[in-house]
Amino acid sequence: MVKQTEKEGSLMSQPYYRPTFIQIDLQAIKTNIKHLKEILPESTKIMAVVKANAYGHGAIEVANAALQAGATQLAVATPEEALQLRDAGIIADILVLGASPISFLHIAAERNITLTAYSFEWLFATRHFTKPFKTHIKIDSGMGRIGIVQEEELQAALAFIKERDWIEITGVYTHFSTADEEDEHHLKKQIAVFERMLHLFEQRPAIVHTSNSAATLRISDQHWDAVRFGISMYGIAPSPWMEENLPFPLISALSLHTEVVHVKRVKKGATIGYGATYTATSDEWIATLPIGYADGFLRKLHNQFVLIKGKRMPIVGKICMDQCMIRLDEQVNIGEKVVLLGKQMNEEIRIEEWANALQTIPYEICCTFSNRLPRLYSK
Numbered sequence: 446m447v448k449q450t451e452k453e454g455s456l457m458s459q460p461y462y463r464p465t466f467i468q469i470d471l472q473a474i475k476t477n478i479k480h481l482k483e484i485l486p487e488s489t490k491i492m493a494v495v496k497a498n499a500y501g502h503g504a505i506e507v508a509n510a511a512l513q514a515g516a517t518q519l520a521v522a523t524p525e526e527a528l529q530l531r532d533a534g535i536i537a538d539i540l541v542l543g544a545s546p547i548s549f550l551h552i553a554a555e556r557n558i559t560l561t562a563y564s565f566e567w568l569f570a571t572r573h574f575t576k577p578f579k580t581h582i583k584i585d586s587g588m589g590r591i592g593i594v595q596e597e598e599l600q601a602a603l604a605f606i607k608e609r610d611w612i613e614i615t616g617v618y619t620h621f622s623t624a625d626e627e628d629e630h631h632l633k634k635q636i637a638v639f640e641r642m643l644h645l646f647e648q649r650p651a652i653v654h655t656s657n658s659a660a661t662l663r664i665s666d667q668h669w670d671a672v673r674f675g676i677s678m679y680g681i682a683p684s685p686w687m688e689e690n691l692p693f694p695l696i697s698a699l700s701l702h703t704e705v706v707h708v709k710r711v712k713k714g715a716t717i718g719y720g721a722t723y724t725a726t727s728d729e730w731i732a733t734l735p736i737g738y739a740d741g742f743l744r745k746l747h748n749q750f751v752l753i754k755g756k757r758m759p760i761v762g763k764i765c766m767d768q769c770m771i772r773l774d775e776q777v778n779i780g781e782k783v784v785l786l787g788k789q790m791n792e793e794i795r796i797e798e799w800a801n802a803l804q805t806i807p808y809e810i811c812c813t814f815s816n817r818l819p820r821l822y823s824k
């Protein structure tokens with residue numbers, strides 16, 4: 446399928462043969478960032494969150510696109526993810542949001558990777574490392590995950606840092622647990638806790654940041670110095686409630702494609718797939734698609750539809766590891782284009798629809814697409 450690669454204007458150099466792929470619209474990502482910039486105060490920086498391979502979209506490509514569109518720094522979850530970006534030649538500031546082991550500290554310092562100081566204990570464990578390194582202090586204001594909860598612990602941490610001028614506190618941050626919900630009660634409480642903790646700093650660090658996508662899009666005046674823009678950079682609302690309350694329309698970047706590889710007419714009574722769970726109720730056209738649960742097209746999606754010629758066609762039978770079957774309303778050619786997620790003509794299947802079917806959130810679906818699916822990038 447090198448032909449496809451060229452036609453889609455991909456940045457991928459490897460040829461692929463199976464006509465199943467994820468298409469990433471980098472312009473959509475850039476436009477979402479541009480629209481965000483328009484509503485943020487000029488002094489508020491955008492930190493593009495590209496953890497988990499940029500929510501399945503491809504970390505290096507998304508990071509570069511985000512930086513081109515005006516994001517000035519990047520956030521990832523793990524040391525490995527930070528190194529992947531550095532190895533790709535990205536020089537922007539990178540913050541590791543998760544807990545990094547102290548064994549990574551000397552590499553972080555060498556490669557200008559900022560780590561999260563999430564407890565006094567973590568800071569104390571750095572005491573034998575006396576070269577300059579950068580960290581952001583994480584306050585747990587009510588998420589209950591990582592971060593400093595008690596004022597005394599923060600005071601001890603600040604006293605520890607004060608005696609060590611090689612520790613560079615370039616930021617302080619917290620994370621909200623309910624910013625995507627209509628009820629603001631817990632969010633307001635978290636903001637108040639964070640502000641109280643900020644008062645303990647003699648000198649406020651350069652980059653104070655609190656807001657994930659949900660908080661970024663719902664409150665305009667509480668962003669401090671930077672926002673951590675994740676899910677909505679990819680064009681996805683953080684929650685159904687947020688979807689109804691967006692300050693600008695989001696453009697989704699990801700679509701999922703395949704082609705019909707086999708078409709047949711089956712007789713009434715024919716069964717389809719493992720377990721013979723589907724029986725044709727009349728003579729029917731059945732097509733086979735080369736995508737299955739090993740790609741992230743999960744078995745629980747068996748009641749879903751796919752788009753062919755701009756129309757919804759139902760999946761029939763169980764989704765296999767590498768293939769699945771659909772029922773057609775007419776014969777189609779081998780090679781007919783199929784959209785599993787995204788737009789085709791006037792019809793669209795959105796990731797939220799899958800999220801409902803799977804009783805999960807779009808975040809999880811993005812991260813579930815396997816490496817077997819090539820990501821193609823349109824410019």
Ligand SMILES: *Cc1c(COP(=O)(O)O)cnc(C)c1O
Pocket residue numbers: 494496542620656657658659673674675676677683
């Ligand atoms: C993942 C993450 C974000 C981004 O959240 P979105 O809801 O995707 O915008 C921000 N901050 C932290 C600490 C995170 O772990």
